[in-house]
Amino acid sequence: MISLSSASARRHFGPGAIEIAAGTAIILTWVVLAVAAPLFSGADPNGIDLIGLLQPPSADHFFGTDHLGRDVFSRVLHAARIDIWMGIAGVIPPLLIGATIGLISGYAGGVIDAVMMRMVDITVAFPFFVLVIAIVGMLGPGLYNYFVALALVGWVSYARLVRAEVLVLKNREFVTAAQALGYGPIVVMVRHILPNTFSSLLVFATTDAVLVLLAGASLGFLGLGVQPPTPEWGAMIADGQPYVVDAWWICFFPGLAATTLGFGFILTSDGLSRVLGR
Amino acid sequence: MITAKSKQRLLDVEKLSIAFGNVPIVKDISFGVDAGEILGVVGESGSGKSITCRSLLGLLPRAASVSGRIGFDGKNLLALSGEEMRAIRGRDISMVFQNPASHLDPLMTLGGHVMESLRHHFGQTRKEARQNAIDVLREVQINEPERRIDAYPHELSGGMKQRGMIGSATACRPRLLLADEPTTALDVTVQARILDLLGELNRTQGLSIVFVSHDLAVVAELCHRVVVMRNGEIVEEGPANEILRSPRHKYTKLLIDSQPSLLTLPPVAREEQAKTPLIEVDALSITYSKPGALPGTRKDVVRALQEANLTVEAGESLGIVGESGSGKSTVARAIMRLAEPSGGEIRFRGRNIAALKGTELSEYRRKVQMVFQNPFDSLNPRMRIIDAIAEPMIRHGLATRNEALGRARELMRQVELPLEFADRKPRQLSGGQCQRVGIARALALDPEVLIADEVTSALDVTIQAQILRLLQRLRSERHLTVIYISHDLSVVRKFCDRIAVFRAAKLVELGSAEAVFDRPKESYTKLLLQSAPRLERALERTGASDAGHGRD
Numbered sequence: 001m002i003s004l005s006s007a008s009a010r011r012h013f014g015p016g017a018i019e020i021a022a023g024t025a026i027i028l029t030w031v032v033l034a035v036a037a038p039l040f041s042g043a044d045p046n047g048i049d050l051i052g053l054l055q056p057p058s059a060d061h062f063f064g065t066d067h068l069g070r071d072v073f074s075r076v077l078h079a080a081r082i083d084i085w086m087g088i089a090g091v092i093p094p095l096l097i098g099a100t101i102g103l104i105s106g107y108a109g110g111v112i113d114a115v116m117m118r119m120v121d122i123t124v125a126f127p128f129f130v131l132v133i134a135i136v137g138m139l140g141p142g143l144y145n146y147f148v149a150l151a152l153v154g155w156v157s158y159a160r161l162v163r164a165e166v167l168v169l170k171n172r173e174f175v176t177a178a179q180a181l182g183y184g185p186i187v188v189m190v191r192h193i194l195p196n197t198f199s200s201l202l203v204f205a206t207t208d209a210v211l212v213l214l215a216g217a218s219l220g221f222l223g224l225g226v227q228p229p230t231p232e233w234g235a236m237i238a239d240g241q242p243y244v245v246d247a248w249w250i251c252f253f254p255g256l257a258a259t260t261l262g263f264g265f266i267l268t269s270d271g272l273s274r275v276l277g278r
Numbered sequence: 279m280i281t282a283k284s285k286q287r288l289l290d291v292e293k294l295s296i297a298f299g300n301v302p303i304v305k306d307i308s309f310g311v312d313a314g315e316i317l318g319v320v321g322e323s324g325s326g327k328s329i330t331c332r333s334l335l336g337l338l339p340r341a342a343s344v345s346g347r348i349g350f351d352g353k354n355l356l357a358l359s360g361e362e363m364r365a366i367r368g369r370d371i372s373m374v375f376q377n378p379a380s381h382l383d384p385l386m387t388l389g390g391h392v393m394e395s396l397r398h399h400f401g402q403t404r405k406e407a408r409q410n411a412i413d414v415l416r417e418v419q420i421n422e423p424e425r426r427i428d429a430y431p432h433e434l435s436g437g438m439k440q441r442g443m444i445g446s447a448t449a450c451r452p453r454l455l456l457a458d459e460p461t462t463a464l465d466v467t468v469q470a471r472i473l474d475l476l477g478e479l480n481r482t483q484g485l486s487i488v489f490v491s492h493d494l495a496v497v498a499e500l501c502h503r504v505v506v507m508r509n510g511e512i513v514e515e516g517p518a519n520e521i522l523r524s525p526r527h528k529y530t531k532l533l534i535d536s537q538p539s540l541l542t543l544p545p546v547a548r549e550e551q552a553k554t555p556l557i558e559v560d561a562l563s564i565t566y567s568k569p570g571a572l573p574g575t576r577k578d579v580v581r582a583l584q585e586a587n588l589t590v591e592a593g594e595s596l597g598i599v600g601e602s603g604s605g606k607s608t609v610a611r612a613i614m615r616l617a618e619p620s621g622g623e624i625r626f627r628g629r630n631i632a633a634l635k636g637t638e639l640s641e642y643r644r645k646v647q648m649v650f651q652n653p654f655d656s657l658n659p660r661m662r663i664i665d666a667i668a669e670p671m672i673r674h675g676l677a678t679r680n681e682a683l684g685r686a687r688e689l690m691r692q693v694e695l696p697l698e699f700a701d702r703k704p705r706q707l708s709g710g711q712c713q714r715v716g717i718a719r720a721l722a723l724d725p726e727v728l729i730a731d732e733v734t735s736a737l738d739v740t741i742q743a744q745i746l747r748l749l750q751r752l753r754s755e756r757h758l759t760v761i762y763i764s765h766d767l768s769v770v771r772k773f774c775d776r777i778a779v780f781r782a783a784k785l786v787e788l789g790s791a792e793a794v795f796d797r798p799k800e801s802y803t804k805l806l807l808q809s810a811p812r813l814e815r816a817l818e819r820t821g822a823s824d825a826g827h828g829r830d
Contacts, residue, residue, distance in 0.1 A: 173656035182643030
């Protein structure tokens with residue numbers, strides 16, 4: 001009878017609604033935890049306590065303390081502020097750049113398309129992380145340089161996605177109809193083609209947010225992301241690495257946090273793709 | 279009914295109901311098929327005819343709930359296990375689908391499709407199966423079966439693919455063949471040959487056929503008995519000639535009255551004829567090319583149109599007919615300036631349209647408008663209906679947004695669309711309603727010429743009748759010149775003053791509707807006319823064949 005009740009729930013909310021609800025609930029929970037971090041944890045995330053180093057989880061320190069005696073629970077919550085921001089804001093510049101390039105490239109075709117797609121090929125020829133690390137290494141560590149690197153590297157997937165959609169859409173009858181009605185190319189592109197790529201863009205962007213989030217954390221792990229002592233999940237895992245045998249909690253809880261937030265994004269993306277019929 | 283009892287019942291469907299969730303699709307229907315009989319199942323989209331057909335093979339989606347009884351050869355098919363059903367599928371009952379292109383595996387040869395069922399059901403060796411497959415292909419009238427057996431689907435024409443599919447369906451000598459719109463995707467001349475083939479298999483092998491179709495004329499040509507379905511119910515059932523000659527149910531009557539050949543359209547009041555033609559197409563050639571091996575070079579691939587000459591008079595309706603690939607849509611695209619001519623020119627009021635630029639071009643675009651084939655695809659899925667109709671007026675600067683919305687409402691009224699639809703999206707409308715939106719959008723710029731490219735071929739026949747009446751009325755009211763492109767000769771005959779017949783990128787015949795239909799000069803035109811199924815002719819013939827059939 002479980003299948004029946006889930007089937008009736010699906011009929012009420014439509015396919016994908018459950019995934020979206022669960023996914024956004026996870027993301028929103030993290031947003032609330034991040035914004036209201038001081039309410040949940042009285043401890044100063046950067047407060048060093050050299051007497052209480054490497055304490056295991058207890059009633060005083062839910063997630064234990066790290067090698068400088070800082071409260072891991074408080075740091076995980078405060079780090080969420082950075083990591084959520086990284087996941088969401090890191091997606092937007094590449095999306096805007098990529099969608100524009102893909103739209104023009106797909107619609108114009110010919111030489112413009114050939115040139116832009118070769119640029120994409122060149123960018124794709126380097127592994128994503130290697131290129132991001134190289135750019136951040138050149139510009140210097142920090143959150144904003146990370147966004148710049150993402151924009152320079154991440155647009156290619158969006159450009160390819162939108163271009164592929166445009167190539168299909170531009171042969172649809174409603175696009176021919178728009179041309180036959182005498183609309184100019186910009187109107188046809190922006191008003192008639194672009195809105196029809198939004199659903200795949202949205203689905204891809206939510207999936208991409210996970211990648212961006214994890215890439216940010218990895219950069220933090222390598223010391224190229226947010227600089228200490230600002231708490232960030234990746235950097236926290238890096239800090240805990242030497243102690244992982246004796247004090248597993250330093251790495252485990254930031255890792256768990258990143259995983260749950262990523263899972264929230266994935267669920268939302270999966271649900272959206274079902275709702276939008278892709 | 280006496281005849282039905284004297285013959286052996288092959289299939290007996292009793293109180294069959296099919297539902298998806300709470301939505302009933304097929305409601306408590308009962309019908310039967312005798313051995314050696316062709317049963318036609320007629321209905322419009324959404325009538326449940328295809329679903330019924332699939333249920334006979336146990337090929338319904340998992341979400342479907344089925345009740346009732348499907349008796350075949352003393353067994354209830356609905357009670358069989360998946361394993362038992364699989365043994366029946368392809369061996370005792372097999373199926374032919376609408377689109378041969380998508381139902382053949384592109385990586386398997388024609389012979390492979392036929393051999394597969396022989397090997398699966400009869401355990402034949404590769405060698406035996408191959409020999410038998412050649413015989414089967416010969417039976418379905420494929421020329422040179424020894425060579426074609428190794429051909430892949432993409433190497434074959436549409437008609438050939440459909441023959442191949444019929445071959446693989448009949449290879450195991452099934453007793454019942456289910457044919458779901460098997461000729462709908464094919465050209466009329468090809469359709470005629472496929473129908474002949476099915477009739478032939480029925481006569482020589484005693485194959486029983488359930489023939490599902492929306493086309494009454496096709497059913498009349500082929501079937502002995504007819505079941506008319508509507509909204510999941512059988513509204514009428516009986517011998518084909520009886521039902522088609524004297525239908526009892528009002529829906530059957532509506533279906534018959536909507537047949538284009540029986541349709542009565544109001545006459546059109548035309549203005550004085552002008553001296554010079556409105557549009558002159560002069561030695562127009564169009565070639566599609568693709569990039570060549572060297573960068574910057576292009577090689578010609580398809581000659582879509584060769585040296586076509588025709589004129590369009592103001593106020594007339596010109597019909598352009600032809601089969602797929604004949605170049606009929608290419609003419610329309612060229613007139614719309616959506617395709618570049620590679621030779622010749624098109625003149626509108628004496629001016630070469632290729633030379634138009636800027637405001638002149640924009641002016642020309644306003645005067646010549648187009649309605650497209652696929653009603654759902656020709657509207658932007660993200661735009662509200664009212665915006666789609668108002669947008670052309672706003673973009674061409676003919677009206678402010680508010681004026682445009684007001685005029686769009688007026689246009690909706692003119693094309694008989696309820697005003698409640700204004701805020702809906704295209705997917706919330708039916709095909710016929712979407713096509714009305716397409717017409718309203720084309721009329722928004724108050725054009726002189728309307729090009730209608732297969733506007734009714736995706737629609738049900740009753741809806742087609744409504745759209746044709748609407749177009750006819752608009753012709754009268756707005757003194758519209760219409761270029762009507764269609765593969766359906768009976769529609770063109772009803773609707774058009776003059777007719778141009780295209781074949782293989784060439785214009786083969788041009789003349790008044792009466793001349794082309796009653797005294798065709800070209801052999802191709804004659805072939806087209808012969809191939810097109812016509813209800814009246816079919817009725818004469820079924821009358822004759824029933825007598826010869828010797829039912830007792």
